[in-house]
Amino acid sequence: MKPPPFEYFAPTTLDDALDYMADYGDEAKPLAGGQSLIPTMNFRLAQPEVLVDLNGLAELAYIRPAAGGGVSIGAMTRQRSVERSPLVAEQAPLIHETMPYIAHPQIRNRGTFGGNLAHTDPASELPAVATALNARFRAQSRSGQRWLTADEFFVDLFTTALEPEELLVEIVIPPLPAQTGYAFREISRRHGDYALVGVAATVTLDNNGRCEAARLVYLSVGDKPVEAVQATAALIGQKLTAEAIDDAAEIAAAQDIDPPGDIHASVTYRRHLAKVLAKQVLAKATARAKQE
Amino acid sequence: MNTLHTITVIINGQSYEREVEPRLLLSDFIRHEIGLTGTHVGCEHGVCGACTILFDDEPVRSCIMFAVQANGHTIMTIEGLTPDASEENLHPLQASFREAHGLQCGFCTGGFLMTLLPFLQENPNPSEQDIREAISGNICRCTGYQHIVDAVKIAAAKMEGQ
Ligand SMILES: Cc1cc2nc3c(=O)[nH]c(=O)nc-3n(C[C@H](O)[C@H](O)[C@H](O)COP(=O)(O)OP(=O)(O)OC[C@H]3O[C@@H](n4cnc5c(N)ncnc54)[C@H](O)[C@@H]3O)c2cc1C
Ligand code: FES
Numbered sequence A: 001m002k003p004p005p006f007e008y009f010a011p012t013t014l015d016d017a018l019d020y021m022a023d024y025g026d027e028a029k030p031l032a033g034g035q036s037l038i039p040t041m042n043f044r045l046a047q048p049e050v051l052v053d054l055n056g057l058a059e060l061a062y063i064r065p066a067a068g069g070g071v072s073i074g075a076m077t078r079q080r081s082v083e084r085s086p087l088v089a090e091q092a093p094l095i096h097e098t099m100p101y102i103a104h105p106q107i108r109n110r111g112t113f114g115g116n117l118a119h120t121d122p123a124s125e126l127p128a129v130a131t132a133l134n135a136r137f138r139a140q141s142r143s144g145q146r147w148l149t150a151d152e153f154f155v156d157l158f159t160t161a162l163e164p165e166e167l168l169v170e171i172v173i174p175p176l177p178a179q180t181g182y183a184f185r186e187i188s189r190r191h192g193d194y195a196l197v198g199v200a201a202t203v204t205l206d207n208n209g210r211c212e213a214a215r216l217v218y219l220s221v222g223d224k225p226v227e228a229v230q231a232t233a234a235l236i237g238q239k240l241t242a243e244a245i246d247d248a249a250e251i252a253a254a255q256d257i258d259p260p261g262d263i264h265a266s267v268t269y270r271r272h273l274a275k276v277l278a279k280q281v282l283a284k285a286t287a288r289a290k291q292e
Numbered sequence B: 001m002n003t004l005h006t007i008t009v010i011i012n013g014q015s016y017e018r019e020v021e022p023r024l025l026l027s028d029f030i031r032h033e034i035g036l037t038g039t040h041v042g043c044e045h046g047v048c049g050a051c052t053i054l055f056d057d058e059p060v061r062s063c064i065m066f067a068v069q070a071n072g073h074t075i076m077t078i079e080g081l082t083p084d085a086s087e088e089n090l091h092p093l094q095a096s097f098r099e100a101h102g103l104q105c106g107f108c109t110g111g112f113l114m115t116l117l118p119f120l121q122e123n124p125n126p127s128e129q130d131i132r133e134a135i136s137g138n139i140c141r142c143t144g145y146q147h148i149v150d151a152v153k154i155a156a157a158k159m160e161g162q
């Protein structure tokens, strides 16, 4: 339970950090909050030769209004700061509501917003929520920067589209459209544990009170965030009655997802949870959209 | 590899300078280099909470941080709660745990106290639900938690009166 030896660098500017990433490439791993990386190193599941510690990069720890509305969050912002930010609560209320579900306060004090997304754990809340909110990801390397959508960013189990020499530096959460409601729910054995199933929803109503757009994105049912596209397609143009929501939840659980079974929950139980949770979040998002 | 780094850390008000290998965990640094063995190590992967310390006043797991990352930072360990280690001067949290039988073997206790100290400072009147949520990241194999929750209620009352 002790990590293997490694070379350690603690740059204090992003430029220096990007130089280290470019020089060491595949051998190097960036160290953010360390709340996922260090446990895997303690188990020796990860044995990076070089760690580039990003904790000295004050320039990546910020929460500010985004240029086109919404909020920009620097990758090294602690999860706890995001949870406590009035700007996030106002501009990205779904993120605000989701933060307390992530691990425990002691972990959120150290864990970062960017590190959580870059880790891309299929049981993580934020990748699913970021997908539902159409978050955009800014990646930077010594040779330049590029923007990625959530679909582009999350590639597979613990795999993002980042190149070895690239860092995730910023995440932009766009504002919700008018008449849009949102909700997040998950079921876990204990508060703070990884979820057996979780789901984020957004619902946009048109002027006649019918569904104009909807997103339903699950965690813990596949290798990365899984969007229930057939379920939401069935909602478009509908009045969001209890029956319509029931039908959509049934489609989501039966057709859109192919959840794994393990010692924590069987396939049948996960599908059951997926349906119950979909009903709850769609109903709550709809109610909120009506209040808008 | 294995280049030694010189770090300066303030622990419980005292400054220490040491040379460390980058891979040395902060928990091992505190226990083996500094000799403060009240910080316990249960799981070494962040799930049990026994190694909780205050890092710049916020509770964190010391087993999933490297000692080299503590350079220039301020730490408080369980030993800092009662600096003179005397029974008369027990911190109200410690006294409440003793009163309510909030511990049996005591292995988890330091981690609980370091989690609860900032919690009670921020939430002087917590509900039972708040308390259970606050300690959800700390595992105790002995007490069944009920007596810990009782102890926190007593501590909240004591600390408010101060
Ligand atoms: C007991 C426990 C319970 C937990 N429960 C949950 C939970 O319920 N839900 C949840 O979502 N998470 C949970 N976590 C994980 C926690 O949220 C981590 O903080 C998070 O997954 C990783 O963030 P980090 O900042 O600690 O990153 P690190 O651990 O430092 O890094 C994680 C990975 O991302 C890479 N990386 C980090 N930052 C960047 C960057 N800017 N650019 C490129 N790559 C980068 C690292 O190289 C590494 O591979 C739990 C952790 C523990 C120990
Ligand atoms: S020893 Fe650190 S959390 Fe268990």
Ligand code: FES
Binding pocket: B102, B103, B104, B105, B106, B107, B108, B109, B139, B140, B141, B142, B143
């Ligand atoms: S008192 Fe023994 S583990 Fe908590």
